Amino acid sequence: xxxxxxxxxxxxxxxxxxxxxxxxxxxxxxxxxxxxxxxxxxxxxxxxxxxxxxxxxxxxxxxxxxxxxxxxxxxxxxxxxxxxxxxxxxxxxxxxxxxxxxxxxxxxxxxxxxxxxxxxxxxxxxxxxxxxxxxxxxxxxxxxxxxxxxxxxxxxxxxxxxxxxxxxxxxxxxxxxxxxxxxxxxxxxxxxxxxxxxxxxxxxxxxxxxxxxxxxxxxxxxxxxxxxxxxxxxxxxxxxxxxxxxxxxxxxxxxxxxxxxxxxxxxxxxxxxxxxxxxxxxxxxxxxxxxxxxxxxxxxxxxxxxxxxxxxxxxxxxxxxxxxxxxxxxxxxxxxxxxxxxxxxxxxxxxxxxxxxxxxxxxxxxxxxxxxxxxxxxxxxxxxxxxxxxxxxxxxxxxxxxxxxxxxxxxxxxxxxxxxxxxxxxxxxxxxxxxxxxxxxxxxxxxxxxxxxxxxxxxxxxxxxxxxxxxxxxxxxxxxxxxxxxxxxxxxxxxxxxxxxxxxxxxxxxxxxxxxxxxxxxxxxxxxxxxxxxxxxxxxxxxxxx
Numbered sequence: 418x419x420x421x422x423x424x425x426x427x428x429x430x431x432x433x434x435x436x437x438x439x440x441x442x443x444x445x446x447x448x449x450x451x452x453x454x455x456x457x458x459x460x461x462x463x464x465x466x467x468x469x470x471x472x473x474x475x476x477x478x479x480x481x482x483x484x485x486x487x488x489x490x491x492x493x494x495x496x497x498x499x500x501x502x503x504x505x506x507x508x509x510x511x512x513x514x515x516x517x518x519x520x521x522x523x524x525x526x527x528x529x530x531x532x533x534x535x536x537x538x539x540x541x542x543x544x545x546x547x548x549x550x551x552x553x554x555x556x557x558x559x560x561x562x563x564x565x566x567x568x569x570x571x572x573x574x575x576x577x578x579x580x581x582x583x584x585x586x587x588x589x590x591x592x593x594x595x596x597x598x599x600x601x602x603x604x605x606x607x608x609x610x611x612x613x614x615x616x617x618x619x620x621x622x623x624x625x626x627x628x629x630x631x632x633x634x635x636x637x638x639x640x641x642x643x644x645x646x647x648x649x650x651x652x653x654x655x656x657x658x659x660x661x662x663x664x665x666x667x668x669x670x671x672x673x674x675x676x677x678x679x680x681x682x683x684x685x686x687x688x689x690x691x692x693x694x695x696x697x698x699x700x701x702x703x704x705x706x707x708x709x710x711x712x713x714x715x716x717x718x719x720x721x722x723x724x725x726x727x728x729x730x731x732x733x734x735x736x737x738x739x740x741x742x743x744x745x746x747x748x749x750x751x752x753x754x755x756x757x758x759x760x761x762x763x764x765x766x767x768x769x770x771x772x773x774x775x776x777x778x779x780x781x782x783x784x785x786x787x788x789x790x791x792x793x794x795x796x797x798x799x800x801x802x803x804x805x806x807x808x809x810x811x812x813x814x815x816x817x818x819x820x821x822x823x824x825x826x827x828x829x830x831x832x833x834x835x836x837x838x839x840x841x842x843x844x845x846x847x848x849x850x851x852x853x854x855x856x857x858x859x860x861x862x863x864x865x866x867x868x869x870x871x872x873x874x875x876x877x878x879x880x881x882x883x884x885x886x887x888x889x890x891x892x893x894x895x896x897x898x899x900x901x902x903x904x905x906x907x908x909x910x911x912x913x914x915x916x917x918x919x920x921x922x923x924x925x926x927x928x929x930x931x932x933x934x935x936x937x938x939x940x941x942x943x944x945x946x947x948x949x950x951x952x953x954x955x956x957x958x959x960x961x962x963x
Contacts, residue, residue, distance in 0.1 A: 603800035616668030621650035622675035757926035860891030917942035
């Protein structure tokens with residue numbers, strides 16, 4: 418009987434407003450009777466459970482009423498009210514649980530540098546786990562990503578081979594990249610493209626870079642399409658970088674590397690500095706540059722951008738040469754030093770015995786020069802040759818600043834040879850890829866040192882090579898050029914060289930690559946031969962007058 422009375426006294430639900438008719442909303446505790454008739458106080462929210470939800474009802478008179486904006490908005494608010502409440506978290510007393518203002522890492526509890534961020538040690542543990550899973554996948558013969566050569570002929574995006582939704586314009590850029598008509602995009606085709614297939618930001622960026630290159634070839638002055646793709650890549654990275662673990666993945670590192678390359682191509686030095694600093698922070702959070710050694714493409718590109726920053730913007734490299742990674746690709750090359758270069762190095766060691774190793778880099782540059790000459794002309798189509806052989810030597814030369822020598826003379830000559838070697842390799846870089854530009858800083862420093870009074874006694878061959886390298890590989894002001902040409906003619910007289918052809922023969926026995934500088938060398942040769950003829954004519958006139 419008591420149960421019937423209780424059921425009859427229960428309030429009824431009002432179908433119009435979704436509330437219970439006759440019930441007064443209250444958050445005050447209620448008194449109930451237990452089985453032994455003792456009163457107990459119970460709150461409106463039981464332990465571990467929430468109070469009954471307030472339902473919202475919608476009257477649908479026609480099928481079209483379900484699609485009305487006000488009804489859809491009401492349903493959306495009602496559904497998300499519960500979801501947002503669960504995300505916030507509610508304490509037993511009904512108060513909102515706020516995020517504690519702590520800088521402790523949620524993974525290990527150690528104080529972190531950034532509030533609410535995972536510390537570097539936890540990130541390294543996660544990455545180590547990813548590496549182990551990758552090794553297991555290799556052992557299980559898990560198939561890798563599809564080859565670029567098999568996906569460029571397929572315009573169907575349903576296969577999921579591209580990280581973004583493709584358009585006909587994007588497909589045309591990819592076909593141009595793999596057309597093989599232009600050797601200057603070989604590295605983007607064989608190295609960069611595969612690296613960017615797994616990340617949205619880096620893929621947008623390689624499309625932007627290729628679109629800019631295509632516009633230059635077509636003579637299009639407007640780079641709006643390239644800039645739009647670049648902004649899409651930046652936006653993609655910004656959306657994901659807030660996640661501590663997502664911010665240090667290989668894909669994000671590849672995106673920043675692509676940004677560095679784009680800044681180098683466009684000549685934006687400030688953007689290059691920003692991206693370089695960001696890349697350094699990401700590598701530090703990963704646990705060091707060694708954590709990227711398992712990814713050959715990314716490690717090679719970091720070296721690539723380090724060298725590009727030093728050559729184009731005079732920004733020193735901050736990462737070491739990946740020696741262990743390159744050993745798997747470099748082939749041992751033995752070559753004998755030519756007579757003139759060997760004799761010059763022996764004279765250097767006898768004059769400066771305490772700095773005998775200061776010019777050892779010339780032997781490395783000569784070995785590279787001999788390897789290129791042996792593989793001409795197919796070497797210019799080898800997109801890995803520049804990264805595996807040329808860039809490591811450039812990295813070494815860039816880091817040899819402020820050579821410590823016991824005498825001012827030896828330090829000055831060694832620095833001039835280093836700068837001349839950088840200029841010599843700069844034209845080789847440009848011959849591989851027209852994107853690789855070199856700033857004027859190497860030539861300006863070399864010219865400044867040449868204007869100082871330095872004795873080149875017993876090192877005339879070395880002096881002649883430094884002067885010719887500066888005149889061929891750098892833009893020198895007209896008045897300085899006339900002065901340097903006069904010094905070249907004077908050295909030629911001391912070495913009994915009577916023509917430009919004789920000078921080239923000497924340089925071939927030293928350091929010279931005619932396949933790279935032959936156009937500029939022909940112009941310089943005409944100038945030198947003209948000066949020699951004028952000097953001989955003046956000598957004949959003076960003899961006749963006597």
